[in-house]
Amino acid sequence: MSYRPARGQSEAERGEGLVGRTCGRPSDRFVHGLPTRHKRVEKRAPEPNDRSADEEDGPAAVTPGEPGGELGPPWDDLLAAALAAVREAADPGTLEAARVRFLGRNGEIPAALRAVGRLPAERRPAAGAAGNRVRTAVAAALTERAATLSRGELDARLATEVVDVTLPGRTPRQGHPHPLATTRAELERIFATLGFAVAEGPEVESEWYNFEALNMPSGHPARDSHDSFYLEDALAGEPAQGEGRLLLRTHTSPVQIRHMLARGGALPVRVVCPGRVYRRDDDATHSPMFHQLEGILVDRGISMAHLKGVLAEAARGLFGAKTRVRMRPSYFPFTEPSAEVDVSCVFCGGTGCATCKGSGWIEILGAGMVHPAVLTAGGYNPEEVSGFAFGIGIDRCAMLRFGIDQMRLLFEGDLRFLEQF
Numbered sequence: 304m305s306y307r308p309a310r311g312q313s314e315a316e317r318g319e320g321l322v323g324r325t326c327g328r329p330s331d332r333f334v335h336g337l338p339t340r341h342k343r344v345e346k347r348a349p350e351p352n353d354r355s356a357d358e359e360d361g362p363a364a365v366t367p368g369e370p371g372g373e374l375g376p377p378w379d380d381l382l383a384a385a386l387a388a389v390r391e392a393a394d395p396g397t398l399e400a401a402r403v404r405f406l407g408r409n410g411e412i413p414a415a416l417r418a419v420g421r422l423p424a425e426r427r428p429a430a431g432a433a434g435n436r437v438r439t440a441v442a443a444a445l446t447e448r449a450a451t452l453s454r455g456e457l458d459a460r461l462a463t464e465v466v467d468v469t470l471p472g473r474t475p476r477q478g479h480p481h482p483l484a485t486t487r488a489e490l491e492r493i494f495a496t497l498g499f500a501v502a503e504g505p506e507v508e509s510e511w512y513n514f515e516a517l518n519m520p521s522g523h524p525a526r527d528s529h530d531s532f533y534l535e536d537a538l539a540g541e542p543a544q545g546e547g548r549l550l551l552r553t554h555t556s557p558v559q560i561r562h563m564l565a566r567g568g569a570l571p572v573r574v575v576c577p578g579r580v581y582r583r584d585d586d587a588t589h590s591p592m593f594h595q596l597e598g599i600l601v602d603r604g605i606s607m608a609h610l611k612g613v614l615a616e617a618a619r620g621l622f623g624a625k626t627r628v629r630m631r632p633s634y635f636p637f638t639e640p641s642a643e644v645d646v647s648c649v650f651c652g653g654t655g656c657a658t659c660k661g662s663g664w665i666e667i668l669g670a671g672m673v674h675p676a677v678l679t680a681g682g683y684n685p686e687e688v689s690g691f692a693f694g695i696g697i698d699r700c701a702m703l704r705f706g707i708d709q710m711r712l713l714f715e716g717d718l719r720f721l722e723q724f
């Protein structure tokens with residue numbers, strides 16, 4: 304507990320006590336009230352530990368080693384010892400020990416201040432003021448020494464922790480889109496310029512959307528070519544009534560059915576449907592997962608001529624202005640008539656090379672006029688409207704664009720391969 308003037312003191316005593324406690328500078332009355340003996344002592348030369356030479360009656364005015372002197376405890380000795388301990392503290396730990404020793408709750412200076420309370424009432428104000436000045440001086444010295452020590456620590460760290468500014472920086476790895484992603488985006492962009500919107504649908508489909516609605520009823524031989532991944536019932540949950548089992552879609556054509564049904568008979572139907580599809584093929588030229596972009600256009604009076612015009616425009620957009628397109632008769636269950644569509648070889652320009660096996664043509668997609676049964680399943684009357692549909696392998700397009708000879712390379716995620724594109 305620090306020194307406090309007791310209640311009931313005289314006005315003079317209380318005033319002097321407050322002065323000593325609050326500003327550390329005694330009033331004139333205090334100076335004049337000093338006994339002669341002390342006046343003599345204060346004339347001596349100021350010692351280094353004195354707070355300042357101009358404080359005529361600072362703590363140094365006490366005769367050292369006089370516990371019961373007019374100013375109470377031996378403040379001079381305490382101040383000298385505390386300042387020496389602070390000065391000699393070479394590290395923060397030692398400095399903290401000095402603080403605890405002199406200013407801690409049970410430290411020497413608080414103990415001496417408590418002793419002031421036991422002095423005769425007329426001596427308490429002067430003794431308390433002297434003690435408070437000692438305490439303030441020691442606290443200031445502690446603060447200054449702490450700042451000096453931390454400056455020293457910083458200097459030492461700056462001297463030892465050298466940063467080598469000549470070391471090369473760490474370059475962040477720059478990513479870029481996968482060749483499949485850029486090819487899909489390019490296809491979407493080309494068909495967007497022809498008025499097609501982009502539609503997406505679920506990769507887990509029911510047999511109805513994946514087969515029946517596309518004119519492949521149960522038992523249809525074309526289903527055999529779509530070796531499918533069926534889902535375990537527990538995984539799949541219950542498909543809607545009459546939709547059969549659930550499977551990973553084998554093509555993106557179910558999205559065309561979903562889109563037609565969503566349009567509710569409105570014309571035109573004009574979308575492309577990109578996405579992943581799954582079949583149980585796994586060899587050098589096939590992957591169990593690959594990418595398709597299928598398209599459909601349904602309106603009044605649509606013919607094969609429209610189909611060829613759209614595909615020729617798309618091929619020129621993808622492979623260059625000189626690309627030519629040809630159609631060969633083919634068969635698909637969901638189109639009638641159907642065609643395989645070839646583009647002039649992008650490598651040799653049509654003169655024949657190893658990639659096109661000397662033919663000058665490369666097969667890139669299948670297409671045809673939408674089968675009446677498919678229009679009906681989509682909610683349209685085949686007597687009133689007609690349409691065409693096509694399906695492009697995005698992976699095959701990417702291989703042709705970038706000269707990649709193995710489809711697997713697109714799916715293996717090998718950065719040494721992918722960083723070339």
Ligand SMILES: [Zn+2]
Nearest residue numbers: 648651656659
């Ligand atoms: Zn060729």
